[in-house]
Amino acid sequence: xxxxxSDDQKLFRDQARKALGDACPRKEVRRILETGASHSExxxxxxxxxxxxxxxxxxxxxxxxxxxYELCIAAEEAGRVLAPTPLGSSIFLAAEILLSAGSxxxxxxxxxxxxxxxxxxAYCDAAANGAxxxxxxxxxxxxxxxxxxxxxxxxxxxxxxxxxGGRSLFLVPxxxxxxxxxxxxxxxxxxxVSELAFxxxxxxxxxxxxxxxxxxxxxxxxxxxxxxxxxxxxxxxxLEMARDYALERKAFGRPIGGFQAIKHKLANVYIKNEVxxxxxxxGAWALSNDAPDLPLAAASARISATxxxxxxxxxxxxxxxxxxxxxxxxxxLFYRRARFLALQLGxxxxxxxxxxxxLEQSNAA
Amino acid sequence: MDFxxxxxxxxxxxxxxxxxxxxxxxFSIEPSGLAEDEYNALCKKWQxxxxxxxxxxxxxxxxLGGRGGSPIQQVIYNQxxxxxxVPSSIFAIGLxxxxxxxxxxxxxxxRERYVQKALRGEEIWCQLFSEPAAGSDVAGIRTSAVxxxxxxxxxxxxxxxxxxxxxxxxxxxxxxxxxxxxHKGLTMFIVDMKAPGVTIRPLKQINGRxxxxxxxxxxxxxxxxxxxxxxxxxxxxxxxxxxxERHAVGNTLGFLEYNNIMDIARDTELAxxxxxxxxxxxxxxxxxxxxxxxVDLLTYRAQTALSRGTLPGPEQSIxxxxxxxxxxxxxxxxxxxRDQFGMLAPGELGEAWGIVEYSWTWGAAMRIAGGSDEILRxxxxxxxxxxxxxxxxxxxxxxxxxxx
Numbered sequence: 001x002x003x004x005x006s007d008d009q010k011l012f013r014d015q016a017r018k019a020l021g022d023a024c025p026r027k028e029v030r031r032i033l034e035t036g037a038s039h040s041e042x043x044x045x046x047x048x049x050x051x052x053x054x055x056x057x058x059x060x061x062x063x064x065x066x067x068x069y070e071l072c073i074a075a076e077e078a079g080r081v082l083a084p085t086p087l088g089s090s091i092f093l094a095a096e097i098l099l100s101a102g103s104x105x106x107x108x109x110x111x112x113x114x115x116x117x118x119x120x121x122a123y124c125d126a127a128a129n130g131a132x133x134x135x136x137x138x139x140x141x142x143x144x145x146x147x148x149x150x151x152x153x154x155x156x157x158x159x160x161x162x163x164x165g166g167r168s169l170f171l172v173p174x175x176x177x178x179x180x181x182x183x184x185x186x187x188x189x190x191x192x193v194s195e196l197a198f199x200x201x202x203x204x205x206x207x208x209x210x211x212x213x214x215x216x217x218x219x220x221x222x223x224x225x226x227x228x229x230x231x232x233x234x235x236x237x238x239l240e241m242a243r244d245y246a247l248e249r250k251a252f253g254r255p256i257g258g259f260q261a262i263k264h265k266l267a268n269v270y271i272k273n274e275v276x277x278x279x280x281x282x283g284a285w286a287l288s289n290d291a292p293d294l295p296l297a298a299a300s301a302r303i304s305a306t307x308x309x310x311x312x313x314x315x316x317x318x319x320x321x322x323x324x325x326x327x328x329x330x331x332x333l334f335y336r337r338a339r340f341l342a343l344q345l346g347x348x349x350x351x352x353x354x355x356x357x358x359l360e361q362s363n364a365a
Numbered sequence: 366m367d368f369x370x371x372x373x374x375x376x377x378x379x380x381x382x383x384x385x386x387x388x389x390x391x392f393s394i395e396p397s398g399l400a401e402d403e404y405n406a407l408c409k410k411w412q413x414x415x416x417x418x419x420x421x422x423x424x425x426x427x428x429l430g431g432r433g434g435s436p437i438q439q440v441i442y443n444q445x446x447x448x449x450x451v452p453s454s455i456f457a458i459g460l461x462x463x464x465x466x467x468x469x470x471x472x473x474x475x476r477e478r479y480v481q482k483a484l485r486g487e488e489i490w491c492q493l494f495s496e497p498a499a500g501s502d503v504a505g506i507r508t509s510a511v512x513x514x515x516x517x518x519x520x521x522x523x524x525x526x527x528x529x530x531x532x533x534x535x536x537x538x539x540x541x542x543x544x545x546x547x548h549k550g551l552t553m554f555i556v557d558m559k560a561p562g563v564t565i566r567p568l569k570q571i572n573g574r575x576x577x578x579x580x581x582x583x584x585x586x587x588x589x590x591x592x593x594x595x596x597x598x599x600x601x602x603x604x605x606x607x608x609x610e611r612h613a614v615g616n617t618l619g620f621l622e623y624n625n626i627m628d629i630a631r632d633t634e635l636a637x638x639x640x641x642x643x644x645x646x647x648x649x650x651x652x653x654x655x656x657x658x659x660v661d662l663l664t665y666r667a668q669t670a671l672s673r674g675t676l677p678g679p680e681q682s683i684x685x686x687x688x689x690x691x692x693x694x695x696x697x698x699x700x701x702x703r704d705q706f707g708m709l710a711p712g713e714l715g716e717a718w719g720i721v722e723y724s725w726t727w728g729a730a731m732r733i734a735g736g737s738d739e740i741l742r743x744x745x746x747x748x749x750x751x752x753x754x755x756x757x758x759x760x761x762x763x764x765x766x767x768x769x
Contacts (some may be wrong), residue, residue: 001367001370001375001437001668002367002669002672003366003662003666004366004669107708135530180697239750243751243752245390246752254756256462257746257750257752257753258754258755258756260742263747263750264746267741267746267750268742270749271683271686274663274680275663275683276664278663279655279658279662281666282662285366286447304655349644352647352651355651356650359623363624
């Protein structure tokens, strides 16, 4: 029994923690929030320098071919510093879609650039009222959004509709005609989202016609585990912030961390974080070994990590009291990111259904 | 990461599995049909077989009747044994805590006299710490021991003593010096439960059973040779005992699980459709699964620590904090699924409903026993998160002034 990362992997975690801590202190996250910049260059290049962007991309496409453990570890550290980077859209989603469904040419064109960090990708599978952009004769018409990490991206992978109603994934290079981008107001401007309006923009299918939902379902399952690591990193950091404040802030003549109302609250946060960590670690193993119970492992990691980050972020504000509710306090950075990550890959109901369906299959009457 | 056994672990598992296949089957029974003395007799028989097979105390040295094995082998054996319903619950406290304390703090004479008989199941032990006025604050106990000749005279009362009515010996925490602050005046002894002046009264619990007892000590004489640790060091011995309890890895609570709820939800209707298709029920089943699976995974984490020869972290506190509460809540869900029939007992609904009633009643008990939900959260807050301890107004006050 060895349910832990290896010594080499832990060494990598230490390196990532140091590099990301230096590149992305909280004032960098706040700068993105307040200036409306699309992402943190410092955090993004730190991830590329660590080899994170290429970690799970095979060597033939310019990656390191290390597999998923390193990516999981890096995701946790990126989550811990709330790194405002396109890691999720670009690597957890777009690169994975290219790997599992892209043509040889699409892979050869784009994966090396994603791996090196030279380019990033946006991702979108949503449209208001379900009216997806229509694909006719190689061109897209209509709107989609919220699309994540559009600014600075070289291309987007989006879900669109075929003339026969089938839903497919499309690769849309940015820079051509017929694309208008509008930044949408959202809960977490440090991970900006946009509306894409297509008016005859050139696009090409990624994967077979009509295969979009199936590809997304498989890719989101893998992304759920990676994002779960990002969530537990954020949840741990929020808990540490609350703990530090509880030790420092005094009321009624002593640190508030000495009151059981606060102690038990933070113990509950710790319990939820450890539950989520256990599921995320198992998810890392299931992902790396393509285990048969991957669907259930992914849903469990997703649900527990979402619950943990939500609780940690909200109770961090609560422990801080009124000051936690001010713009100046960093509590809002966690509160915002927790919601963004909870929604980015689909809501909790979707994942509960995924988990329950897997349980029914494995536990048929 | 690797969830498989190492070659050595696999070899040991194979050996244990083979031995259990040969020996455990005749003892694998549904205990509910047996009277207490019949069940206890069967427990003792099985324990003797286990001892003779070398599985009674895997981590202990061979000369003490153990196997000289590793903690991870103990976990592996426990996993394999749990495939059979062997009767062993009456030894949980004696072997899990008491005899470990005797081994660690006792003399050679103690080890000679008590260890083998305990491991073979010939003598059963209980733990006498809690009192009516000292539960979570166990250092506040009142039971006193006063020197008399070559021993001590003990007076007072203990409570929640599991199995006292069939135990042969106990480890007893008493106050030997009321003139120092409460933690400092305590001493631990071995007590003969059949000694004159010991009176045991079963406590009737909310489930109608009597697993716990009150134990009264009316001028009971204990020879000084039956002392465990130095005079005044009882708190240290007590804390060590509780550590043995906390480091027991992989003990399951046996409450309702998500799969039991799935079975019930398939067979019941809600709003005109099978309950299992109802979103409310599905959500709760998933939540239960996530907690139950986390308990398994946290146990794997603890096993990983043991496998490397280190002590597990605070995972096991989390396991009880999650499991006991969930057991209680799961019983409500099961009862609600049966609608008005959920108010009925196993006598009406059949023996299979026993686990629902057990989760309902024993779930409430397990949120208190062995470190209450609240104490566990204090432990996490103080030892893991580094938050301050509670203000202890009695910490430096001589016990005599507190009791006054």
